[in-house]
Amino acid sequence: AQSVTQPDIHITVSEGASLELRCNYSYGATPYLFWYVQSPGQGLQLLLKYFSGDTLVQGIKGFEAEFKRSQSSFNLRKPSVHWSDAAEYFCAVGLYNFNKFYFGSGTKLNVKP
Amino acid sequence: DGGITQSPKYLFRKEGQNVTLSCEQNLNHDAMYWYRQDPGQGLRLIYYSQIVNDFQKGDIAEGYSVSREKKESFPLTVTSAQKNPTAFYLCASSPGQGNSRYSYNEQFFGPGTRLTVL
Numbered sequence: 136a137q138s139v140t141q142p143d144i145h146i147t148v149s150e151g152a153s154l155e156l157r158c159n160y161s162y163g164a165t166p167y168l169f170w171y172v173q174s175p176g177q178g179l180q181l182l183l184k185y186f187s188g189d190t191l192v193q194g195i196k197g198f199e200a201e202f203k204r205s206q207s208s209f210n211l212r213k214p215s216v217h218w219s220d221a222a223e224y225f226c227a228v229g230l231y232n233f234n235k236f237y238f239g240s241g242t243k244l245n246v247k248p
Numbered sequence: 249d250g251g252i253t254q255s256p257k258y259l260f261r262k263e264g265q266n267v268t269l270s271c272e273q274n275l276n277h278d279a280m281y282w283y284r285q286d287p288g289q290g291l292r293l294i295y296y297s298q299i300v301n302d303f304q305k306g307d308i309a310e311g312y313s314v315s316r317e318k319k320e321s322f323p324l325t326v327t328s329a330q331k332n333p334t335a336f337y338l339c340a341s342s343p344g345q346g347n348s349r350y351s352y353n354e355q356f357f358g359p360g361t362r363l364t365v366l
Contacts, residue, residue: 139290144288169354171357176336176360176362177359177360178252178254178338178357178358178359178360179291179338179340179357180357181354181355181356184354225290225291227355229354229355235293235296235306236281236291236293236355238283238290238291239290240288240289240290241288241290
C-alpha cells in the first residue's frame with residue numbers, strides 16, 4: 136500500500152536558520168510529489184511539485200525540495216526561515232492516471248525570534 | 249478570481265442531525281474531493297468525483313454521502329451515522345483527465361469548514 140511518512144511532528148528553528156523537513160514515500164514507481172503549507176484554520180497552499188526531470192525543484196516563498204529516488208525521499212528545504220513560515224507542512228504523493236493523493240501526517244513548524 | 253469556496257466556515261450540529269457542507273469551484277475542474285483533517289492525522293480522503301454524476305468512496309466514507317449533479321458543486325452530507333464528526337473538512341479540486349500531464353494531479357484546496365458536534 137502507498138504511504139507517506141513525515142517523521143517529524145514538530146520542529147522549532149530560529150528565525151534566519153536553515154530548515155529541512157523530511158518526507159519519505161512508499162510506492163513502486165515514481166509518483167508525483169508535492170509539498171503543501173497550511174496556516175491555522177486555513178486550506179492548503181501548494182509550495183512546489185515534482186513530476187519528472189531535474190530532481191531539485193524550486194517553489195514559492197523561497198522553498199525548494201529534492202527528489203532522491205534511491206532514498207524514496209522528497210525533503211523540503213529553505214536556507215533562511217522567516218517568522219511568517221510558521222505553519223504546518225504536508226508532503227503528498229499523487230499517482231499517475233489515478234486521481235488520488237496520499238498525504239503525510241504533517242510537520243508543524245515553529246519559528247523562534 | 250477563480251477558486252474554491254466552502255461554506256459555512258464554522259458549523260455546529262446537534263447529535264443525531266444530518267448537516268451538509270457546501271463546496272463550489274469555478275476553475276472548470278473535472279475532479280473534486282472531500283478530506284477530513286484531525287490533529288496529527290494529516291488528511292484522509294472521504295469521497296472523490298472524477299466527473300459529473302459519478303463519485304467513489306475514499307478511505308473513510310462511512311457516515312458520509314455526496315452528490316455531483318453539477319461540475320462546479322460537490323456537497324458533502326455528514327449523517328447521524330458518522331460516530332465522531334467533529335473535524336475540519338477540506339474540499340479540493342483538480343483538472344482531471346483531458347488536461348496537460350503537468351496539471352493533471354495538482355489539487356487546489358478550499359478554505360475549509362470546521363464542524364463541531366454539540
